[in-house]
Amino acid sequence: MKHISLDINIAGIKMKNPVIAASGTFGYGLEYSQLIDINFFGAIVTKTITLEPRIGNPQPRIVEVASGMLNSIGLQNPGAKVFIEEKLPKLKGYGVPIIANISGSKEAEFVKLADLLKDMGLSGLELNISCPNVEHAGLFAQDADTTYKLVRKVRKVTSLPLIVKLTPNVTDITLIARASEDAGADAISLINTLIGMSIDIQTKMPKLANVIGGLSGPAVKPVALRMVYEVSKKVRIPVIGMGGIMTSEDSIEFLLAGASAVAIGTANFVNPNTCCEIIEGIKTYMKANSFNKISDITGKLK
Amino acid sequence: MKHISLDINIAGIKMKNPVIAASGTFGYGLEYSQLIDINFFGAIVTKTITLEPRIGNPQPRIVEVASGMLNSIGLQNPGAKVFIEEKLPKLKGYGVPIIANISGSKEAEFVKLADLLKDMGLSGLELNISCPNVEHAGLFAQDADTTYKLVRKVRKVTSLPLIVKLTPNVTDITLIARASEDAGADAISLINTLIGMSIDIQTKMPKLANVIGGLSGPAVKPVALRMVYEVSKKVRIPVIGMGGIMTSEDSIEFLLAGASAVAIGTANFVNPNTCCEIIEGIKTYMKANSFNKISDITGKLK
C-alpha cells in the first residue's frame, strides 16, 4: 500500500493538511486552545486585523437563521500594535502556519499594514477585501479594477504569500479572481459571507443593530461550492474553499470542485472538533479511493 | 373595531390578499387544486412559458441541501400554444388573478410572447429574465442595460401590468431594479434562485445533471430579505418579495422590509397549505398590531 499524504503547499505555505481555521471564527487561535489541540490544523487565519483598533458594530451582532447565522461583528480587533506585541508571539509558539488576515477602509491602510507585518514570522497574508460589515460604498472585491489596484500595491510591499479573500456578493466572481491573480496574488480564498438580513416582527426592527450582516454556515454551501468551481477553472493559482463546511464530505466536495485547501468557519462554533474530524474523514476517503495526495482530489469532478 | 382588509392592488392587479404562488412551484395552478382550494390565493403566477415547447434539462433536476433545494428544471414547458389552448382556459375558471410568467433566450422571443398573450384575459405578465437554468452568456437580469432594453421593448407591445423578476446573482440589485422601473415595469419580483451546486463525493459527479442549479427555500431568506429592503428603498413601483418564505412571520418580515406582496415557492412542496396559513397569520398579526391594511405594514421597518 502506498503512503497517503495530506501535505500541501499553497502559494509557498507548507501545511500538514488542507484544513484551515477561517478568519474571524477562531479568534487569534488562542481561545480554542483551551479546548482542542490547535496543532492539528493545516493553518490558522487570524481574525481580521486593522491598522488601528476597532470597536466594531453595536449589539446585537449575531442572529441565527435557517442552517446558518448572520454576523455583523464589524471587524472588532485590537489593532496591529497589540496584535504584533501580544497575540503573535503566543501564536508563533504553536507548530502551525499563521496567516494574518488584514483589512482597512482605504488602500493605503492595507499597504501600511502589509508592510508592518512583513518580517514578523508570519506564513502568509490574507487580504480581506470582502467584509460586508464595514461601511464604504461597495466592497473592494465587488469591482475588478479596484481589486487589481489594491492587490498590486500590497504585492509590491510584501514577499509573503498573498491570499486574496473574495466576496460572493458579485455578478461574476471569476472576474475578480482573475484581477487578483493578474495583480500578483498567490492564492484566492472564497467565499466570505453573503449579505443578508433578518427582522423581528414584534419590535419591527432588524435583528442586527447594523441592519445587515454576513450569512455563513450550511445555508451558503451550494453557492460557495459553485463559486469555487467557477473560479478554479479560470485561475492558475490555488483556491482555498470555504462556506458552510461542516463535515469531511463537505470538504471533499470543495476539493473535487477545484479547491486546493478548505477553511472552516461557523462549524467551529457548533463542533469545535470539526477540523480534526475532517482531517480524519479526508484520510479515510483517500484510502477508499486510492488517492495518495490532496492534489489527486483537487478538481477531479467528473 | 375597524375593518381589516388584506386587499391589495399591485400595478393594477387587484388581489384579495398579498399572497402569491411563485412561478415554477405551482405548475399551472391545476395540479394543486386536487389538494387545496386555490381560490384562496391573492394571485397565481404560472410556471414559465416560452414561445416554443422546451423539454428542460436532463435528470437529476432536484437535490436537497441544508434548509433548501437546488433545481435545474430548465424551464420545461409545453410552449405558448398549448398554454393558451389548454392550460389558460381551465385556469381562468378560478376566481384568482392569473399572471403568466414568460421567458426566452432572445429579446425577440419575449416581445413575441408578450404580444401573443396580450388579449388572453391574463391579469399580468411576469418577465423571467433571471432563470439560472438556461444557457446563455449571463442572465438578462445580470446587466442593467440589457434589462432596460428588454423591458422597454416588451412594454411597447403590452398594456398588461408588467412585473420584472430579478436575479439575486448580481453585485448591486438596485441598479437592475431601477433599470426595470425606468423602462416601464409596473412592479419588481425578487428574488429568483441563487446559483448553487452540489457534488456526490462517491461518484465524483455533480448531483444535478446540469451541474449548477437554483437554490431556494429558507436558506436564501436572509439574502432575499436584504435585497427586498435595498430595492424597495430605491424604486417607487411595488416590490413582490420572495425567497424562503415558509410562515406568516417570514411574510411579515418581507412586508416590513418593503414588499407590497409576497410569493411562496418551495414552501408549497413542504406544506401545500402554507399560503392559507400565511393569510390567516397576517390577519392575526394585523389585529394584534392595529394595522388595517397591508400598506400599513409595507416598509414599516424601524
Added chain:
Amino acid sequence: MKIFNVKKEIIENKKVSADCYKMTFESKEIACRVKPGQFLHIKCSDTYDPLLRRPISIHSIKNNVIGILYKVVGRGTGLLSKKTSGDPIDVIGPLGNGFDYQLLANCQLPILVGGGIGIAPLYFLAQRLTEQCSNITVLIGASNKCNILCIDEFKKLDCKVKVSTDDGSDGINGTVVDLLKKELVPENSKLKTQNLKLKIFTCGPVPMLRQVHQLVSKYNVSSQVSLERQMACGIGACMGCTIKTQNHPESLRDKTQNYKQVCKDGPVFDIKEIVWEDI
C-alpha cells in the same frame, strides 16, 4: 382525483429487518381511495433540515389502517425510523397513478417481482389481486437471508413465493431476474397451450428493472414497473421528476409530451413506455 394532507398519530413503527421499518397509521380518507402502486409524500421532520417530503409507497391497507414499509437510507428515513407509536405523522396522498391490475378473467397469471425494498408496493397489490385470482406468484430478491422481506405475509395470502439471494443464503443463489427467467422460459410453452398470459408487476433498483425489461421484451410479456425519482412536490407541479418515455403521437406539436412526470403520470409505467437508455 382528490388528494389529502392528513395529520395522524402513528399506531406502530417497528423494525422488520436490519434496516427496514414498517409503520402504520389510520386514515379513512386515503384508505378508501388508494390503489396499489400509489404513494404518500411524507414529512420526516418539523425543522427545515431535512426540508422536503419523502415519497413512500403504500405497502398495505387493512380496514382504514395504512401500512408503509421503508428502508433507512439517509436522514429522512432515519428520522422516520425514530418515531414511535403516538407520534404525529403528516402525509399527503394518495399520489400517482398506481398499477393497472384488472385481470382478464382467468386467462392472466400475475407475477410480482420485487428487488430489495421494491417489494414494498407489491404486497398491497397482492392484497388486491387475491380478490380476483388465486394464482399469484411472488418473486423476492434480497442480498441475503436476513434482508428478505414480507415472505410470511405473502404466504398468508396464499401466494406462491420464490426467493433469491445474492449470497445464496436462502432460495436460489442469484438475483430475482434469474427467478423470473425460470418462470418465463419453461412455463411459456405450457401457458400458451392453456391460453394463459403472464402479467408482470415489478419494482426494485434500476439495474434490476433494466434486466427485467430486456427479459420481458424478449418474451413479449405485459409488464408494469414502479419507478423512483427524486421528488419535490410529488403532485405534478414542479417538473422535478420527469422521465423520458417513447415517442408520443402529440410530440410533433409538443415535444414535452415525450417526458412524463413520475409523481403524476407514474410511478407505475408500462415497462415498454420507458426509454431505458435514458434513466
Added chain:
Amino acid sequence: MKIFNVKKEIIENKKVSADCYKMTFESKEIACRVKPGQFLHIKCSDTYDPLLRRPISIHSIKNNVIGILYKVVGRGTGLLSKKTSGDPIDVIGPLGNGFDYQLLANCQLPILVGGGIGIAPLYFLAQRLTEQCSNITVLIGASNKCNILCIDEFKKLDCKVKVSTDDGSDGINGTVVDLLKKELVPENSKLKTQNLKLKIFTCGPVPMLRQVHQLVSKYNVSSQVSLERQMACGIGACMGCTIKTQNHPESLRDKTQNYKQVCKDGPVFDIKEIVWEDI
C-alpha cells in the same frame, strides 16, 4: 483553564413548572472544575436547524452530576425539553468566569436575587456559599405562583427565602426589586452597626437588572450580575457577545478594551462595570 466537550447520557429531564425543565447528566471533568456562574454551551439538535449551541448556566452540582434548569422559549430549548433519560447530550464547558463568592470571613452577608429563570445559576451559588456561611438570603421573583422556581431547594439549604409575584398570588405583590429594596433600606443601618456588609448576586431580565443596578448604586452595595447575550462560539473567539464596560485604563492605547466578551470575561460582571445605558 481547561474546557471540555463532553458527550453524555441524560440521567433525567423533567418538567418543573409550566415552561421550565431540569436536566441532569454526569460529567466528572466538568463537575470537578466548575464554579457557580459558569455555563455550558449545549447542542440542542443533530441537524443544521437550529444550528448554533445554546448557553445555559450550571444550576446544581451533586457529586459528579450536573444539573441545568432551563425555560422553553424557542426552538433550541424546545428540542432540549423533548429529550429523555438515556438520550445523548453534547455540551461544552465549563465556560465563562463565574461569581467571585469568597466572603470576607463573617462580615459579608450574601443576598441572591433571581428574576424568573434568572434563579438558575443562583442555586449552584447557594450550594457553594453554604460551605462558607449560613446567612444566605434568597429573593425570588416570578410572574405568578406557578412559576416560582427552586423555593424548596433553597429552603433545604437553609436559606432565608422571600418571594415576590407580579400578580400577588404568592409572597409580596410586586417585583423582586421591591423585595431587594426592603432588604437594603431598613437593614442597612442595622448592618452598619454590626459592621456587616451585604454582597449581592443577581441574574434575571435586563429591565430588572437595570433597577437592581440603580438600587445598589444608591446604597453602594457590592453586586455581581450574570448577563446574557446571543452567543455563537461561547469561548471568546467570535466577538459576537461583546458588552460595553466602563473606561479601561488601557483604552487610550486600545479602545477595544472597553468592550468585554460576555462568554469569556463574563457572564458575571461587577454591576458597576457595565455601561447600563448601552445594553
